[in-house]
Structures are given as structure tokens and as C-alpha cells.
Amino acid sequence: MTNKNEILKVAAQLIREKGYVGLSMRDLAKAIGVRASSLYNHIPSKQAILNEIILHLAEEFTSQIKNVATEQISSLTKLEQIIEHHVDLSLHSPNQLALLNNEWMHLEGQALVNFKTKRNQYEESLRQIINAGKSTKELKPLHTELVLFSMLSTLRNLNLWIKKRGSIPSKQLKKELSQVLLSGIA
Amino acid sequence: MTNKNEILKVAAQLIREKGYVGLSMRDLAKAIGVRASSLYNHIPSKQAILNEIILHLAEEFTSQIKNVATEQISSLTKLEQIIEHHVDLSLHSPNQLALLNNEWMHLEGQALVNFKTKRNQYEESLRQIINAGKSTKELKPLHTELVLFSMLSTLRNLNLWIKKRGSIPSKQLKKELSQVLLSGIA
DNA sequence: GTCTATAAATAGATAGAC
DNA sequence: GTCTATCTATTTATAGAC
Known part of the structure; x- marks a missing residue:
């Protein structure tokens, strides 16, 4: 049960480490424990993060x-x-x-x-x-x-x-x- | 007649603007006025830049x-x-x-x-x-x-x-x- | 030294089943 | 809400002609 705040929090840490362009939606999803496509139920795009x-x-x-x-x-x-x-x-x-x-x-x-x-x-x-x-x-x-x-x-x-x-x-x-x-x- | 110093100089400016991951070899080549493949006659890889x-x-x-x-x-x-x-x-x-x-x-x-x-x-x-x-x-x-x-x-x-x-x-x-x-x- | 063509991998995002 | 499968585009890099 992912939620938007968790995505934003994990994303902030990973973007800090790899940069925005360097972080893929697949890497972000893996860190959260879901597949990349599941992220789009919570956020409309990578940009929105x-x-x-x-x-x-x-x-x-x-x-x-x-x-x-x-x-x-x-x-x-x-x-x-x-x-x-x-x-x-x-x-x-x-x-x-x-x-x-x-x-x-x-x-x-x-x-x-x-x-x-x-x-x-x-x-x-x-x-x-x-x-x-x-x-x-x-x-x-x-x-x-x-x-x-x-x-x-x-x-x-x-x-x-x-x-x-x-x-x-x-x-x-x-x-x-x-x-x-x-x-x-x- | 591209040379390595020109590549490094243009790359520094573009990486500053777009980030290392955000700059593609195609964009870099276009700014210099050649095709991306031509860059590899002067530098071994993007990392080397x-x-x-x-x-x-x-x-x-x-x-x-x-x-x-x-x-x-x-x-x-x-x-x-x-x-x-x-x-x-x-x-x-x-x-x-x-x-x-x-x-x-x-x-x-x-x-x-x-x-x-x-x-x-x-x-x-x-x-x-x-x-x-x-x-x-x-x-x-x-x-x-x-x-x-x-x-x-x-x-x-x-x-x-x-x-x-x-x-x-x-x-x-x-x-x-x-x-x-x-x-x-x- | 530059080109075209292309290989091989990876990107963001969507469709539709469950 | 998450999954598999897939689309389309883009990435770095190489092969080989000129």
C-alpha cells in the first residue's frame, strides 16, 4: 500500500544521490517495493515528483x-x-x-x-x-x-x-x- | 576539425546547464557541429569527459x-x-x-x-x-x-x-x- | 576525421487483467 | 492498487564506407 508521501520521500533521497535525470522510475519503484507502473496510480509523472x-x-x-x-x-x-x-x-x-x-x-x-x-x-x-x-x-x-x-x-x-x-x-x-x-x- | 579541448570546453558548459546524465552525446555533438559518432575519434567515452x-x-x-x-x-x-x-x-x-x-x-x-x-x-x-x-x-x-x-x-x-x-x-x-x-x- | 547505419540497453508511460 | 506486457523514444557506443 504505497502512498504519495512515501513516494516523494524516497524519491527525494534517491534524486539527491543520483540526480533527477539519473533516477529512473524503475529504480524508484524498486526502492519502494513495487513495479514502476504502480507508481502512476499515485503520481501523474516523474516531473510531478x-x-x-x-x-x-x-x-x-x-x-x-x-x-x-x-x-x-x-x-x-x-x-x-x-x-x-x-x-x-x-x-x-x-x-x-x-x-x-x-x-x-x-x-x-x-x-x-x-x-x-x-x-x-x-x-x-x-x-x-x-x-x-x-x-x-x-x-x-x-x-x-x-x-x-x-x-x-x-x-x-x-x-x-x-x-x-x-x-x-x-x-x-x-x-x-x-x-x-x-x-x-x- | 574537432579537437579534444574543444569537446571538453563545450561539454563543461552544457553539462553545467543540463547535468551530466541530462546531456546526450547527440546534443554535445550538435553544439560542436558534428555527428555523435565523430566524437569518439577524440574521446573514448562520455565518462572520460x-x-x-x-x-x-x-x-x-x-x-x-x-x-x-x-x-x-x-x-x-x-x-x-x-x-x-x-x-x-x-x-x-x-x-x-x-x-x-x-x-x-x-x-x-x-x-x-x-x-x-x-x-x-x-x-x-x-x-x-x-x-x-x-x-x-x-x-x-x-x-x-x-x-x-x-x-x-x-x-x-x-x-x-x-x-x-x-x-x-x-x-x-x-x-x-x-x-x-x-x-x-x- | 566525419559520415550513415545500426546494435543493445534503457527510458517514461499506458493498457488491461486481476 | 499492483501486476505483466508492451509501446515509443532515446541512450551510449561500434562498424564500416568515404
């Missing part, structure tokens, strides 16, 4: 940052909350995050457009928070695009590393990661 | 960091030189870097082993530099693995961003990126 996983997670990110953006807190506190959200999602959905980062180019049609829209919205929200922080002197007068790129690079790669972090508890990780990203290492 | 591109670049990184590691300079200066090398390679070989980052899992056999060995060597060299910097108080007493991860995340993603950096000249980029990674943004 990628769409659901990526767009669901993209929505999760954009809705969170829009909430943070409207709060009446300092820019630094906003950045800390964004960092914490990335840590939480990286711990909870590492496979799905890997697809969001590395497989989005295999989306097609409206799904690809929707993904790009959400990604742009997320980056624009973060950009505005960084600029606000520069205005209030909470942040140094560095190029906004460089700060945005550097922060997002680390946050988007958390899913690759977070399981190898050893004994650091998640609460301390959030604190120390904020320190690294905001105050530097030197 | 990926092997050459990735292992060449991996060797470039490990040999540089080993040189830096043996120099009689401060840990901070070593880190700055590593950052500069990443900027140079990201400007010169962005497509090849994208494969190193995102397509290495499609390597097979000895090529995969060699890649992982070089990657481990690179990370171990950087880890030792970070630990030395902590010993001399040049770096804050943060978890080494977190510092290593954060630095590498940004450096390994430079190729994605560096063409969108706008008007920042490469010399200033190196300086400001070092400041972001070492001294932080707040």
Missing part, C-alpha cells in the same frame, strides 16, 4: 522570510531568525533541500517559472534586510550583493554538512553559525 | 593549497591566498568548477576514488591552517568544522555568482571577500 518537492519547500522559505521582514525587530535579529530557519529546515528536510539547490533546472514550464519567482522574492527580501542593516549601521558598508551571496552560499549548503557536525547541539549551532556569518572568524 | 574535467581541476586546487601550506606566512595570509585562488579559478573556469561541485557523484571507479582523495586532502590542508590560526589567536575559538564548512561553502559557490557581481573589479572583490569571510559583516 520534482515539482511537488521543490515548490513546497520554496513556498516554506518565502513565507517565512516575508513574516520576518514585517516584524518590528532589528535587522540583525531578522538575520538571526533567517539563519535559524535554515538550520531547522536543513535538519528536518536535508534531501528535499538538496533538490531545491541542485535539481531545480530540471523543472519545466510553469513550475520552473514559479520556482524562479519564489527564489527572486526570497533574495529580494533578504537584500532589503541587508540594506536596512547598512542604513542603521548594524552592518558594515560592504557590497550588498557580496553579503547576500556569501550568506546564502553558507545557508544553502547547510544540508550537506549538518549531519557531519558531530556533537554540536542545534541550539549552539544556530548561535555559533550566526556568529560566524555576522561577526566573522578572525 | 567528466573524468578529465573534474580531476584536472581537483589537481589544480590540491597543488595550490599544498604550496600555500608550506609557506612561512601567517595563517590569515594563507587564508587570503586561498580565497584569491578561488576567485581566480571562478573567473577563469566557472563551468568546470560547476562540474566539480555538482557532478562528481557521476564519476565511476578509480576516477571517483581519486576525486574523493583529492577533496579530502584539500579539506585536511585547510583544516590544519584553521587550527594553526586558532592556536596563534589569529582566529576566534570557534568549531573548526563550522569555520571550514562556512568558508568552503562560499568559495565553492563563487562560480555561480561571480559573473553577476556587476562593477566590482577582481582585485577589490578579493579584498572585500576576504573581509566578509574573515572579519564578518556586522
Whole structure:
């Protein structure tokens, strides 16, 4: 008795390992314990699997940052909350995050457009928070695009590393990661 | 008159766009202007393309960091030189870097082993530099693995961003990126 | 060095029995 | 809801003519 959620979960893990194009419906079916044709009783196509996983997670990110953006807190506190959200999602959905980062180019049609829209919205929200922080002197007068790129690079790669972090508890990780990203290492 | 270097160059760009599995030999041949079968006069297999591109670049990184590691300079200066090398390679070989980052899992056999060995060597060299910097108080007493991860995340993603950096000249980029990674943004 | 033709394997997806 | 069987298209790679 397969169900859609199980398919999406197993697919996320296997696509992370083999890539979207590299994973065949036969391999996916075998990992679940059915024949490939049975999968089509639960999902309409291979594309739909990628769409659901990526767009669901993209929505999760954009809705969170829009909430943070409207709060009446300092820019630094906003950045800390964004960092914490990335840590939480990286711990909870590492496979799905890997697809969001590395497989989005295999989306097609409206799904690809929707993904790009959400990604742009997320980056624009973060950009505005960084600029606000520069205005209030909470942040140094560095190029906004460089700060945005550097922060997002680390946050988007958390899913690759977070399981190898050893004994650091998640609460301390959030604190120390904020320190690294905001105050530097030197 | 196709040659091997042209194949590798065009392949790097197309694999970056479509992924290794997603790029067919027919698509690659069409982009070059020949039939797929003609490619096999210059390269033995599709796998060999990926092997050459990735292992060449991996060797470039490990040999540089080993040189830096043996120099009689401060840990901070070593880190700055590593950052500069990443900027140079990201400007010169962005497509090849994208494969190193995102397509290495499609390597097979000895090529995969060699890649992982070089990657481990690179990370171990950087880890030792970070630990030395902590010993001399040049770096804050943060978890080494977190510092290593954060630095590498940004450096390994430079190729994605560096063409969108706008008007920042490469010399200033190196300086400001070092400041972001070492001294932080707040 | 490039071509046409083709081999052999595998892909996503559907039809219809149970 | 899962199965077997199959369709159609595409894949990497090779053989042999020019």
C-alpha cells in the first residue's frame, strides 16, 4: 500500500544521490517495493515528483522570510531568525533541500517559472534586510550583493554538512553559525 | 576539425546547464557541429569527459593549497591566498568548477576514488591552517568544522555568482571577500 | 576525421487483467 | 492498487564506407 508521501520521500533521497535525470522510475519503484507502473496510480509523472518537492519547500522559505521582514525587530535579529530557519529546515528536510539547490533546472514550464519567482522574492527580501542593516549601521558598508551571496552560499549548503557536525547541539549551532556569518572568524 | 579541448570546453558548459546524465552525446555533438559518432575519434567515452574535467581541476586546487601550506606566512595570509585562488579559478573556469561541485557523484571507479582523495586532502590542508590560526589567536575559538564548512561553502559557490557581481573589479572583490569571510559583516 | 547505419540497453508511460 | 506486457523514444557506443 504505497502512498504519495512515501513516494516523494524516497524519491527525494534517491534524486539527491543520483540526480533527477539519473533516477529512473524503475529504480524508484524498486526502492519502494513495487513495479514502476504502480507508481502512476499515485503520481501523474516523474516531473510531478520534482515539482511537488521543490515548490513546497520554496513556498516554506518565502513565507517565512516575508513574516520576518514585517516584524518590528532589528535587522540583525531578522538575520538571526533567517539563519535559524535554515538550520531547522536543513535538519528536518536535508534531501528535499538538496533538490531545491541542485535539481531545480530540471523543472519545466510553469513550475520552473514559479520556482524562479519564489527564489527572486526570497533574495529580494533578504537584500532589503541587508540594506536596512547598512542604513542603521548594524552592518558594515560592504557590497550588498557580496553579503547576500556569501550568506546564502553558507545557508544553502547547510544540508550537506549538518549531519557531519558531530556533537554540536542545534541550539549552539544556530548561535555559533550566526556568529560566524555576522561577526566573522578572525 | 574537432579537437579534444574543444569537446571538453563545450561539454563543461552544457553539462553545467543540463547535468551530466541530462546531456546526450547527440546534443554535445550538435553544439560542436558534428555527428555523435565523430566524437569518439577524440574521446573514448562520455565518462572520460567528466573524468578529465573534474580531476584536472581537483589537481589544480590540491597543488595550490599544498604550496600555500608550506609557506612561512601567517595563517590569515594563507587564508587570503586561498580565497584569491578561488576567485581566480571562478573567473577563469566557472563551468568546470560547476562540474566539480555538482557532478562528481557521476564519476565511476578509480576516477571517483581519486576525486574523493583529492577533496579530502584539500579539506585536511585547510583544516590544519584553521587550527594553526586558532592556536596563534589569529582566529576566534570557534568549531573548526563550522569555520571550514562556512568558508568552503562560499568559495565553492563563487562560480555561480561571480559573473553577476556587476562593477566590482577582481582585485577589490578579493579584498572585500576576504573581509566578509574573515572579519564578518556586522 | 566525419559520415550513415545500426546494435543493445534503457527510458517514461499506458493498457488491461486481476 | 499492483501486476505483466508492451509501446515509443532515446541512450551510449561500434562498424564500416568515404
